[in-house]
Amino acid sequence: MMNSVILNAATRLLVSLLVLFSIYMLLRGHNLPGGGFIGGLTGATGFVLYAIAHGTEATRAALRVEPQNIAMIGLGVALAAGVSAAIFGDAFFTGQWLFLGATEDDKGLPLSSVLVFDIGVYLVVFGSILTLVLALEEEV
Amino acid sequence: MSWTLASPIIIPFATAVLAFLFRRGPEGRWLSVIGAAALLIASGLLMAEVWAEGVVAAQMGGWAAPFGITLVADLLSAVMVVITGITGLAVAVYALADVDARKEELGFHALFQVLLAGVCGAFLTGDIFNLYVWFEVMLIASFGLLILGGRREQLDGGVKYVTLNLVSTILFLSAVGLLYGMTGTLNMADLHGAVQEVDNPGLLVTVAVMFMVAFGVKAAVFPLFFWLPASYHTPAFSVSAIFAGLLTKVGVYALVRVFTLIFTTDVAYTHTILLWVAGLTMITGVLGAAAMNDFRRILSFHIVSQIGYMILGLALFTPLAIVGAVFYIVHHIIVKANLFLVAGVAKRIAGSTDLAAIGGLYRTAPLLGLLFLIPAFSLAGFPPLSGFWAKYVLVKASLDAQSYWIAAVALVVGLLTIYSMTKIWGAAFWTPHPEGRAPRLTDLPARDRAALLVPIASLAALTCVIGFYPEPFVVFAERSAAQLLDPAAYVGAVLGEASGAAAEAGPGLAEPEGGQ
Numbered sequence: 224m225m226n227s228v229i230l231n232a233a234t235r236l237l238v239s240l241l242v243l244f245s246i247y248m249l250l251r252g253h254n255l256p257g258g259g260f261i262g263g264l265t266g267a268t269g270f271v272l273y274a275i276a277h278g279t280e281a282t283r284a285a286l287r288v289e290p291q292n293i294a295m296i297g298l299g300v301a302l303a304a305g306v307s308a309a310i311f312g313d314a315f316f317t318g319q320w321l322f323l324g325a326t327e328d329d330k331g332l333p334l335s336s337v338l339v340f341d342i343g344v345y346l347v348v349f350g351s352i353l354t355l356v357l358a359l360e361e362e363v
Numbered sequence: 364m365s366w367t368l369a370s371p372i373i374i375p376f377a378t379a380v381l382a383f384l385f386r387r388g389p390e391g392r393w394l395s396v397i398g399a400a401a402l403l404i405a406s407g408l409l410m411a412e413v414w415a416e417g418v419v420a421a422q423m424g425g426w427a428a429p430f431g432i433t434l435v436a437d438l439l440s441a442v443m444v445v446i447t448g449i450t451g452l453a454v455a456v457y458a459l460a461d462v463d464a465r466k467e468e469l470g471f472h473a474l475f476q477v478l479l480a481g482v483c484g485a486f487l488t489g490d491i492f493n494l495y496v497w498f499e500v501m502l503i504a505s506f507g508l509l510i511l512g513g514r515r516e517q518l519d520g521g522v523k524y525v526t527l528n529l530v531s532t533i534l535f536l537s538a539v540g541l542l543y544g545m546t547g548t549l550n551m552a553d554l555h556g557a558v559q560e561v562d563n564p565g566l567l568v569t570v571a572v573m574f575m576v577a578f579g580v581k582a583a584v585f586p587l588f589f590w591l592p593a594s595y596h597t598p599a600f601s602v603s604a605i606f607a608g609l610l611t612k613v614g615v616y617a618l619v620r621v622f623t624l625i626f627t628t629d630v631a632y633t634h635t636i637l638l639w640v641a642g643l644t645m646i647t648g649v650l651g652a653a654a655m656n657d658f659r660r661i662l663s664f665h666i667v668s669q670i671g672y673m674i675l676g677l678a679l680f681t682p683l684a685i686v687g688a689v690f691y692i693v694h695h696i697i698v699k700a701n702l703f704l705v706a707g708v709a710k711r712i713a714g715s716t717d718l719a720a721i722g723g724l725y726r727t728a729p730l731l732g733l734l735f736l737i738p739a740f741s742l743a744g745f746p747p748l749s750g751f752w753a754k755y756v757l758v759k760a761s762l763d764a765q766s767y768w769i770a771a772v773a774l775v776v777g778l779l780t781i782y783s784m785t786k787i788w789g790a791a792f793w794t795p796h797p798e799g800r801a802p803r804l805t806d807l808p809a810r811d812r813a814a815l816l817v818p819i820a821s822l823a824a825l826t827c828v829i830g831f832y833p834e835p836f837v838v839f840a841e842r843s844a845a846q847l848l849d850p851a852a853y854v855g856a857v858l859g860e861a862s863g864a865a866a867e868a869g870p871g872l873a874e875p876e877g878g879q
Binding site: 291292295296298299302305306308309313314315316317318 | 365366369373376377379380381383384421422423424425434470473
């Protein structure tokens with residue numbers, strides 16, 4: 224934990240920006256560079272910065288949920304995305320698509336189980352990185 | 364069909380998630396037991412299907428082979444998954460009494476279930492790169508289990524374990540890369556055909572030997588076994604039991620799979636190396652065991668020597684030898700895991716695993732003596748226990764193949780196995796306890812006693828069943844060996860069905876773009 228006015232002030236701005244950007248990365252990931260993995264890393268970076276500026280205790284308080292639990296819930300979400308194919312009688316991990324408001328010439332808003340899987344990956348990466356970093360920070 | 368294949372992987376992962384979220388209460392450990400029981404049921408269903416229909420395969424996500432990831436089970440895969448279910452359930456029950464609350468809070472049950480998922484995944488995958496991924500899953504989970512608790516010797520063993528296994532993994536990955544460069548496919552069934560058309564047989568054999576070394580480290584064969592005796596005696600007993608039973612056997616399974624399905628182009632060369640490796644593994648393992656004076660260290664070295672027998676079956680590459688190898692793997696996993704579980708009980712009531720520091724178990728805990736005797740004598744190959752039939756088939760196969768020296772080695776090693784088993788028997792059971800203690804099973808709380816002894820007794824009973832009624836197991840091993848030696852059914856199940864699935868999946872794949 225560093226006591227620096229500049230860092231503290233910058234962190235306040237950067238954390239929200241990084242988390243927002245990570246969600247943007249997650250959502251564009253299906254068709255463009257990005258996705259759950261890189262999104263999770265970016266999101267975790269925000270909280271790592273917060274931990275450097277305000278200490279690990281404040282970070283854990285800000286996260287509300289233990290980071291290792293976040294990672295495990297992410298694993299569960301990813302698994303559920305794969306298993307959801309069973310409802311439609313497809314093989315494990317077959318992507319399921321829903322096109323909201325699709326018309327003849329517009330495919331509407333595509334929603335898929337692939338995105339749910341990516342959200343799971345996001346949470347796994349986010350949680351694991353923070354578990355490691357917070358443990359290392361607390362060790363020092 | 365797709366779901367019977369996938370459920371042995373899905374169930375442990377789902378259990379891991381739940382067991383982790385409930386790790387602070389008693390629910391976590393019961394979830395682990397329930398999950399392991401569900402895994403056993405799922406593996407039984409898979410076995411029933413494979414037994415009835417032959418090789419079954421499914422394409423994950425509907426991506427057709429050889430492009431997507433295929434899950435495939437022949438009889439060998441199916442029986443390995445069943446054995447994983449059996450050992451997993453036994454150890455999950457044993458862990459109720461063996462693993463303390465601190466380790467549970469660190470996530471023991473979740474890691475244990477992830478390990479089971481990794482092992483099942485490795486047995487079921489039909490894709491060689493996916494196999495690498497499962498090896499990584501196993502490595503991560505097993506490293507976590509190994510150092511859980513964080514004692515100095517655990518970290519020492521853990522670092523050796525992970526370093527040597529990483530070397531093996533890197534070699535494995537490089538070999539996969541080279542193989543892909545030569546053949547352009549990663550699907551194992553597809554590779555079976557593709558390697559026949561490689562115009563550089565020398566390079567193919569080089570890659571085969573790289574796989575041999577990579578899996579050899581995992582299987583702990585001579586001269587790559589050092590990590591095993593350096594680490595297996597350090598973690599909790601439930602952990603070393605599951606490691607001893609399953610982890611090295613995944614390496615053996617991978618060797619069997621790769622050297623029956625893919626690298627059969629130059630059997631005279633590759634399988635002769637395997638034969639020498641088998642002989643030397645048996646001898647060094649058993650001699651190492653003879654020099655040790657700790658319950659678990661002796662057993663660890665015995666894993667090495669027993670691996671030699673399985674490799675022997677693969678190396679001879681005759682139908683009977685493969686039957687022996689399959690039979691041996693099945694028998695060995697049950698027996699070996701059980702011996703480590705017995706060692707855990709001995710430590711609980713007598714206070715140590717150092718043979719010089721314990722004793723008198725026969726007089727005061729005769730039931731434990733009996734429960735040790737069954738797997739120990741089975742391991743040494745006493746008739747009529749399961750190990751006898753396994754060794755008998757292998758020795759007969761070596762005599763049939765006129766490899767008299769390897770038959771002699773197998774017999775002598777069996778004899779030396781008896782030597783170290785009697786060493787444990789003599790020191791831990793017959794001689795009086797050096798501190799004059801009278802270790803009794805009744806010293807344990809009743810609940811712990813049940814949780815510790817029921818798995819041991821069940822596994823011992825299974826050993827006896829295989830020993831007294833070997834007939835169905837041999838018939839099974841014969842069918843399984845026939846499948847291994849004639850991969851046509853395997854290849855057909857993976858690729859044949861794929862052509863149908865591809866036509867079916869065609870419109871489905873284009874669907875996201877359908878509106879344009």
